[in-house]
Amino acid sequence: MVWLNVYNTNNDPKVIGGYFLKVVEIIGGTAYMIRGDFGTENVLIKDMQNWFKRHSDHDTSYLEGASTQNQRIEGWWSYLRRQHIQHWMDIFKNL
Structure with missing residues (x-):
């Protein structure tokens, strides 16, 4: 687990994406790979992770599953x- 935030929503992609960006800034980078489900709250994290890792040799920087x-x-x-x-x-x- 990289972060834990308390807020009144956990399914707004802008809120979850903002948490993700804050952690990327704090730790100075992103994980080698992130796993998420198909929920709409993960759309921005998936896009940002793929952008951050666009020059990586690793094909799967974001893994989606049920x-x-x-x-x-x-x-x-x-x-x-x-x-x-x-x-x-x-x-x-x-x-």
């Missing part, structure tokens, strides 16, 4: 919810 293949992150969220993180999610939502 969200059902996000087993690890989905498992992580499930673990967090079992640890009563909903309380904190509600607090941040109401700020």
